[in-house]
Amino acid sequence: MNNVLAGSTEVSGSPYNVSFGYKALSASSLTGMYNTAVGVYALPGNTTGSSNTALGSFTLNLNTTGVCNTAIGDHVLAWSFDGSYNTATYIVKVTGGGQVETKQLVMN
Secondary structure (H helix, E strand, C coil): CCCCCCCEEEECCEEEEEEECCCCCCCCCCCCCCCEEECCCCCCCCCCCCCCEEECCCCCCCCCCCCCCEEECCCCCCCCCCCCCCEEEEEEEECCCCCEEEEEEEEC
C-alpha cells in the first residue's frame, strides 16, 4: 500500500518536516528539520539537511546533507548531493514551431 503523509509529521524522530507524495522525504535516518517536500520522490534521501524546499517530482532527489535549498519543478537539483543555499527552477520556452525547450536556472 502506498501511503501519503500530509501536514507536519515527525519522521524518524525529526520534527517540523512536511511531506506530500510517494516517497517524499522518506529517508530512514532523517534528523534534518524544517524541510518541505511535495511530489513523487521529492527530497527522499535527505538525512541531516535542514530548511530545504522541494516542489516537484524527483526534486532534490539525491540531496542528503545540503541546507537552505529551494527547488521548483520536476527533476530540479536532482543531482545535488550536498549543495547549500541554492535556488533553482526550470525555464520553459515554447518556440514558434511548437517545440518546448527547458533550461534549469540555478542561483546561489
